Amino acid sequence: MRVFLKWLLRIVLMLVLAAVVVGFWKREELQRLMAVNSLFSEEKIVHNFSHMNDAFLTVDLPRGDGPTWELPYGAGFELPEGTDEWIEDRAVTSLLVMQDGHIRFEEYYLGTAPEDRRISWSVAKSYLSALFGILLAEGAIDSLDDPVVKYAPKLEGTAYEGPSVRNVLNMASGVTFDEDYFDPNSDINRMGRVIALGGELDDFAASLQDSFATPGETWQYVSIDTHVLGMVIRGATGRSVTDLLVEKIIQPLGLERDGYYVTDGAGVAFVLGGLNFTTRDFARFGQMILQNGAHDGQQLVPADWIAESVLPSAPTAPGKIGYGFQWWIPLGAHEGEFLARGVYGQYIYFDQPRGVLIVTTGADRQFRDPGINELNVEMFRKIAQSL
Template identity: 70%
Template sequence: FDEDYLDPDSDINKMGRALALGGELDDFTASLKDTFTTPGSQWQYVSIDTHVIGMVVRGATGRSVTDLLSEKIITPMGLEHAPYYVTDGAGVAFVLGGLNLTTRDYARMGQMFLQNGRYNGQQIVPADWIAASTAPSAPTAEGQIGYGYQWWIPQGATEGEFMARGVYGQYIYINRADGVVIATNAADRKFREAGVSDQNIAIFRQISAALGGT
């Protein structure tokens, strides 16, 4: 799955065209047959894998991801504004992206993870899942950014430092030692250029240190 957003012939842009014509993301996902290596032998992030997780969740529960997210996360947290979901031709919400929240509500999600899954006085996500999901468990290349269960772990991360990272430079950065959460929405077409991500992380760390005093 070629995820070069700036290449019109990449798989991610073929997916976009299929959906623009009313296609279903499940069908597009199931049509992908090629592999670049033996399964389990190499790690590579691709968004379509996250959609597969969504397919599994829907199949296991018999419920939509939006209903589950509303019941388990959105309603207990009490966000300021209702989320807006991008959906395919069948009305099925994306899981690989397309969850639109205000920046303040993205920050609330980060705050909940900062607090080990607690928010509004209740345990919304189990603390052991928070710990497992934010640990660098994926076999990424040495010296490269780490990855857990849908969370990124920067190079040289301190204990409790992790982030969500989206296309075009969107982030939820969490630094538990400093007690800091930084959420950014962005539209940076140069987000994949060399050094841009490292620069963003360096800025987050400087802000975090200034606020947290470390």
């Protein structure tokens, strides 16, 4: 019996030692996994959204050595009735309102500050759309109707073998992907764990085998579609999205501060939601788009691409919000009204005829409740109309 107990103790000690060794060896991955698991907790969400580089692998987006695009202040104005309650209820962390290139209102909430670089979430998709339009105009991509696998051969034999580039731009790939943020076993949360543990999103995309619809027939928001667009860009150009975005958009904009992308374990940018910039720098991108892609005498993004991108060309259901090429078009939108949108309350809202741009960041844990997006759009409309 004594021999058996010694043997058992030795085994236990070896297992403990092995666990310690593995824990030390994988400590960074484990720390990131723990960060993912508490990323949206009520007590941490505001802090976490300003410090994503503490929890994830990242790559810098340097602003370059050029002059900063100065955003002058215009006359102040009174926010519409109900705005204060909306700011509190929606856990808004920053609100910036611009008209005709001038800041009319700027404020920060819940302990955030102007220098905070806030996570974009899916607002990043619209940045990728702008980059895609540049590359299409330059001839790197031959046609939107080319099959995805022409540029991303790794996806041959997967659910992405059928869709065209246009289909994935429209979120009409037909690929099965569960976007439920509140289900720990959903595809979107499994993808988050891939990033946390240093896996590769290309492999994750290539693992998707099932489709629910014929490509182009049905719209369904599938975030991995945007990663596939990144694969198309990388395959077409032989360059990283990071380098291309910096060269063609970030540095020409004259940002006030370097940004960064969250990346996977291979250093590939998390293009579907991983951008981090200050609120003012999100506004600089937005103002360029509002100006039909032009800034400081340069046409950064083709104007015809922006116009096409913000048309509700995706096969969304009648009576529902529209979708273009990685841009949202609100129900009842007038011409030139569209938005970039990210989970938990990240928005860039555009009203081109009024020359109005509104940027919000947030930590709204009720963002998926029925009617919340519509309520937010109505608030943006009230603000725009009150200027």
